[in-house]
Amino acid sequence: MAIGRTIRDDFDWPLFIAVSTIALFGVLNLYSATDAGTTSDAYIQQLYWLVLGFGVAGITAAIDYRHFERYGWLIYGACVSSLILVFVLGRSVRGSTRWIALGGFSLQPSELMKIGLIIALAKYLHHDTKTGGRTLADLIIPGLILALPMVLVLIQPDLGTAMILAFIFASIMMLTQLKARSLVTLLTTFVLAAPVTWFYLLKDYQKERITAFWGRLGGTQTDLLDSGWHTHQSLVAIGSGGLTGKGFTQGTQTRFRFLPDQHTDFPFPVWAEEHGFIGAFLLISLYLFLVLWSLRVASQAKDRFGAVVAVGVGAMIFWQTVVNLGMVSGLLPVVGMTLPLFSYGGSSLLSTMLGVGLLMNVSMRRFSH
Amino acid sequence: MITLSQRREVGEFRKRYRWMALFVVLVFGGLVIRVAQVQLFQRDRWSGIAQQNITKTLELPATRGMIRDVADRVVASNRPSYDVYATPRLLQPGDLERIASLMGLSEEEAASLNARIEELPPSRRSHQIELYQDIDRDQLAALETHLAELPALDIITVPLRDYPYATLGAHLIGYLNEVNASDMERAADPKDYRPGDRIGRNGLEKRYESLLRGSRGFRREVVDARGRALPGARPDSLEVEMLRKPVPGHDIQLTLDMRLMEAFDRAYRPYPSGAAVVVDIHTGAVRALYSKPVYDPNEMSSGLSTRRYAELTGDPFRPLIDKTIYETYFPGSTFKVITALAALEDHVVDPMQRVECTGFIKIGRQKFRCNKRHEWVDLYDSVVQSCNVYFWELADDVGIERINRFARAFGFAERTGIGVNSEAKGFLATREWYAEHYGAFRIGYTLNTAIGQGNTRVTVLQLAMAYAAIANGGTLHVPQVVQNVRAPDGSLSDTFQPRIKQNVGVAPEHLDLIRRALIDVVQEEGGTAYKARNREGVRVAGKTGTAQVVSRKGRSEESASAWYLDRSHGWFAGFAPADDPQVAFAVLVEHGGSGGLSAAPIATSVMQQYFTEPEEAE
Numbered sequence: 001m002a003i004g005r006t007i008r009d010d011f012d013w014p015l016f017i018a019v020s021t022i023a024l025f026g027v028l029n030l031y032s033a034t035d036a037g038t039t040s041d042a043y044i045q046q047l048y049w050l051v052l053g054f055g056v057a058g059i060t061a062a063i064d065y066r067h068f069e070r071y072g073w074l075i076y077g078a079c080v081s082s083l084i085l086v087f088v089l090g091r092s093v094r095g096s097t098r099w100i101a102l103g104g105f106s107l108q109p110s111e112l113m114k115i116g117l118i119i120a121l122a123k124y125l126h127h128d129t130k131t132g133g134r135t136l137a138d139l140i141i142p143g144l145i146l147a148l149p150m151v152l153v154l155i156q157p158d159l160g161t162a163m164i165l166a167f168i169f170a171s172i173m174m175l176t177q178l179k180a181r182s183l184v185t186l187l188t189t190f191v192l193a194a195p196v197t198w199f200y201l202l203k204d205y206q207k208e209r210i211t212a213f214w215g216r217l218g219g220t221q222t223d224l225l226d227s228g229w230h231t232h233q234s235l236v237a238i239g240s241g242g243l244t245g246k247g248f249t250q251g252t253q254t255r256f257r258f259l260p261d262q263h264t265d266f267p268f269p270v271w272a273e274e275h276g277f278i279g280a281f282l283l284i285s286l287y288l289f290l291v292l293w294s295l296r297v298a299s300q301a302k303d304r305f306g307a308v309v310a311v312g313v314g315a316m317i318f319w320q321t322v323v324n325l326g327m328v329s330g331l332l333p334v335v336g337m338t339l340p341l342f343s344y345g346g347s348s349l350l351s352t353m354l355g356v357g358l359l360m361n362v363s364m365r366r367f368s369h
Numbered sequence: 370m371i372t373l374s375q376r377r378e379v380g381e382f383r384k385r386y387r388w389m390a391l392f393v394v395l396v397f398g399g400l401v402i403r404v405a406q407v408q409l410f411q412r413d414r415w416s417g418i419a420q421q422n423i424t425k426t427l428e429l430p431a432t433r434g435m436i437r438d439v440a441d442r443v444v445a446s447n448r449p450s451y452d453v454y455a456t457p458r459l460l461q462p463g464d465l466e467r468i469a470s471l472m473g474l475s476e477e478e479a480a481s482l483n484a485r486i487e488e489l490p491p492s493r494r495s496h497q498i499e500l501y502q503d504i505d506r507d508q509l510a511a512l513e514t515h516l517a518e519l520p521a522l523d524i525i526t527v528p529l530r531d532y533p534y535a536t537l538g539a540h541l542i543g544y545l546n547e548v549n550a551s552d553m554e555r556a557a558d559p560k561d562y563r564p565g566d567r568i569g570r571n572g573l574e575k576r577y578e579s580l581l582r583g584s585r586g587f588r589r590e591v592v593d594a595r596g597r598a599l600p601g602a603r604p605d606s607l608e609v610e611m612l613r614k615p616v617p618g619h620d621i622q623l624t625l626d627m628r629l630m631e632a633f634d635r636a637y638r639p640y641p642s643g644a645a646v647v648v649d650i651h652t653g654a655v656r657a658l659y660s661k662p663v664y665d666p667n668e669m670s671s672g673l674s675t676r677r678y679a680e681l682t683g684d685p686f687r688p689l690i691d692k693t694i695y696e697t698y699f700p701g702s703t704f705k706v707i708t709a710l711a712a713l714e715d716h717v718v719d720p721m722q723r724v725e726c727t728g729f730i731k732i733g734r735q736k737f738r739c740n741k742r743h744e745w746v747d748l749y750d751s752v753v754q755s756c757n758v759y760f761w762e763l764a765d766d767v768g769i770e771r772i773n774r775f776a777r778a779f780g781f782a783e784r785t786g787i788g789v790n791s792e793a794k795g796f797l798a799t800r801e802w803y804a805e806h807y808g809a810f811r812i813g814y815t816l817n818t819a820i821g822q823g824n825t826r827v828t829v830l831q832l833a834m835a836y837a838a839i840a841n842g843g844t845l846h847v848p849q850v851v852q853n854v855r856a857p858d859g860s861l862s863d864t865f866q867p868r869i870k871q872n873v874g875v876a877p878e879h880l881d882l883i884r885r886a887l888i889d890v891v892q893e894e895g896g897t898a899y900k901a902r903n904r905e906g907v908r909v910a911g912k913t914g915t916a917q918v919v920s921r922k923g924r925s926e927e928s929a930s931a932w933y934l935d936r937s938h939g940w941f942a943g944f945a946p947a948d949d950p951q952v953a954f955a956v957l958v959e960h961g962g963s964g965g966l967s968a969a970p971i972a973t974s975v976m977q978q979y980f981t982e983p984e985e986a987e
Contacts (some may be wrong), residue, residue, distance in 0.1 A: 240415070242408055243408065243412075276408060279406040284404070292394070307379055308382075322400065
């Protein structure tokens with residue numbers, strides 16, 4: 001510990017640069033996706049959100065994360081409450097209730113819930129006395145921490161976010177040393193639960209998407225309706241980009257609106273169409289860096305809370321990226337899933353920036369002051 | 370505040386990071402591979418779809434080539450047909466009344482329009498239905514003015530083949546109708562034809578389909594995902610051809626003279642059926658190919674109902690048949706010139722030798738009657754007066770083989786090679802044929818053959834070609850109806866040179882003798898066509914003929930017109946002007962009786978008009 005070293009000296013520049021680059025690419029991409037800004041000023045809005053996001057991240061990073069640890073349950077409780085509030089105040093978009101209006105803009109509590117879950121799990125594990133050889137019984141309390149918000153999100157229904165919550169949970173729990181026997185039991189349960197999920201939990205439109213996906217993978221899908229159509233047009237956009245792309249604002253799939261939800265769930269095809277494989281590779285590399293960097297931050301964390309938070313944020317970014325890219329490239333069924341930092345949308349950006357702030361926080365405080 | 374225990378706690382996690390990092394790298398690697406596969410290896414396929422996505426191809430039909438006659442009169446052209454379509458679901462109350470009044474429909478027509486719309490089942494009401502085809506100019510103007518207020522209505526323009534001369538020459542010119550599956554299979558490039566396209570189905574339209582048709586073009590529009598056109602948008606990545614102009618078809622100029630055709634049409638007015646051919650004796654160019662009656666090409670192209678088809682096939686005057694090339698007839702006395710030339714050329718007869726015609730001859734117990742008692746006639750007289758007795762006396766000496774040989778030399782019993790539509794060969798009966806079909810050969814058959822009865826069958830065109838050979842000194846041409854073909858830019862792409870089929874192999878002086886006789890048939894008192902002569906103007910030469918009709922047994926009782934259908938056909942074949950022949954002709958009046966009274970006047974009057982009226986008489 002160098003003498004006179006301050007927190008400012010430990011500012012995590014690589015993290016900052018990676019996040020900023022992705023976010024700026026996102027704004028540029030949004031500008032193109034909305035007819036080069038002619039029919040919509042969404043990219044300006046996104047810039048406001050970005051400024052706000054960096055502000056939030058800065059504040060989050062500035063406060064010693066031990067305070068978050070201290071108020072962990074409170075934060076978790078607030079997030080869960082806001083999820084419940086959705087059903088009271090929420091407004092319905094395309095059949096699901098995910099939003100609450102907050103002053104002039106709307107907020108998606110399920111996005112914030114991801115952070116809430118990470119903090120809650122981190123707090124739980126921080127105070128856990130066990131250091132290995134965990135059994136299924138040890139998963140009960142963390143499982144309940146997951147289950148409460150997950151059920152609320154499923155009711156909305158927002159399958160994508162519920163899935164991400166589960167993935168974050170699973171990733172964090174992979175940090176702990178679960179006994180092999182317990183792991184086997186767990187996997188068996190999941191396999192057995194699949195039919196139950198299919199028949200009782202999934203909505204028809206969700207089933208259709210999955211069927212379409214399997215049909216496409218098996219080559220039996222012939223019609224290009226609905227979700228199959230979305231994936232098809234997405235592949236057309238990505239594929240027609242070739243190596244170097246059609247050039248900024250020159251993507252025809254984008255300009256002539258063949259891409260569905262092109263600024264929220266399908267911004268990657270826009271990017272890949274206009275910037276080609278080179279651009280796509282660059283963007284994917286940035287995400288890869290971001291995730292690996294968060295693992296590095298976790299590994300250097302001085303305590304469990306910090307490590308779990310870093311892994312949680314990394315997992316959140318990783319899974320959302322993988323699901324979104326897998327979906328737009330036809331590897332995974334179409335589920336509503338934004339691409340972190342890159343997609344249009346304030347809530348998604350804010351929750352990611354909160355995560356980034358936490359990551360920065362843990363990174364800057366890896367040394368004991 | 371750091372304690373060692375805290376450090377150890379983190380240690381539980383430490384073993385996991387490597388595995389996590391490995392997992393993350395593998396998953397991202399997988400994504401990169403997938404993106405590389407789509408962007409680098411499948412690029413062409415996706416690019417193709419991307420371009421198809423944003424382009425809408427509008428087909429540009431090619432204009433079919435024009436057909437003109439020898440004097441550039443338009444025989445077949447194109448004009449737009451304005452067809453009215455309606456989407457019944459979109460009809461507002463009062464719209465139908467509005468349409469009826471704009472189109473000037475009668476009360477009955479308006480009622481039938483209402484009925485048509487009302488009868489539609491609800492399931493069909495969202496589909497566009499055709500209300501009227503080819504509305505006239507006034508109706509079009511009225512509807513177009515109010516089209517914006519009638520959203521249910523659409524006016525669609527389709528090109529329509531137009532035949533200004535309507536039925537005149539319809540067999541030769543032909544017609545179009547919709548392509549069927551086998552047409553599309555047969556086409557060299559099946560993509561050339563789409564369902565709904567029209568194809569030449571008959572006549573020149575069929576024969577020259579590949580030249581007349583041209584090739585379609587297209588215009589591509591940039592459209593968005595909803596199919597809306599985006600004028601001016603032209604993305605750089607669009608590598609497809611945006612416009613291919615249609616190539617119009619070639620224009621065809623015929624050798625036919627429509628003014629001559631019209632003259633025939635007027636001249637045939639008194640008769641319900643017949644046929645006439647006029648050819649240029651120097652080239653074989655066909656100037657007229659007239660067959661009556663004719664179907665309406667417009668009717669044929671829209672598709673015949675079974676009833677209408679039965680009507681056409683049941684018509685005793687056979688409108689579906691081209692009587693100039695597809696029907697065969699006994700040549701009657703017009704054939705005598707062949708017998709005469711056969712006898713002269715092989716020196717079987719001394720043309721100066723006279724034969725006494727007592728009005729008949731007796732062969733065994735059978736009496737063959739002449740049309741009158743001609744007294745003493747030589748070969749020349751017997752052609753002029755058409756004396757059967759002279760030719761009967763001659764027949765035995767000439768013999769059926771020789772007559773047939775010379776008939777073949779003049780092109781009979783063989784297709785002329787005009788190359789359009791189906792052509793009949795005609796028929797010459799041989800000794801063997803008679804033996805086979807009638808038991809034994811008898812001298813009477815030769816007698817009948819010598820005067821063009823018997824079983825000799827010729828087409829009107831064959832007869833005209835044979836007379837052209839007589840008129841031009843012995844050259845038998847292949848008849849031709851197309852003079853030249855022009856590319857869309859107006860340049861000549863093909864010119865049809867005269868084609869000689871064969872030389873008839875008859876000495877000029879013999880042909881000359883016959884020509885002089887043919888002149889006197891018309892010009893000399895006592896000639897069988899003397900009454901039909903042009904008192905002033907064009908001198909015409911020719912031979913009359915009266916061909917017996919095989920009695921249509923069984924029909925006689927049914928039909929009031931049966932007596933007419935049993936009448937003989939009248940022939941007149943020859944050339945004009947008599948002293949400097951330019952054209953040869955064969956004129957047939959079905960059931961016209963005596964050729965001198967029916968066919969000859971038609972020929973002389975038409976020739977008079979053809980050679981005297983100025984070109985721009987119309």
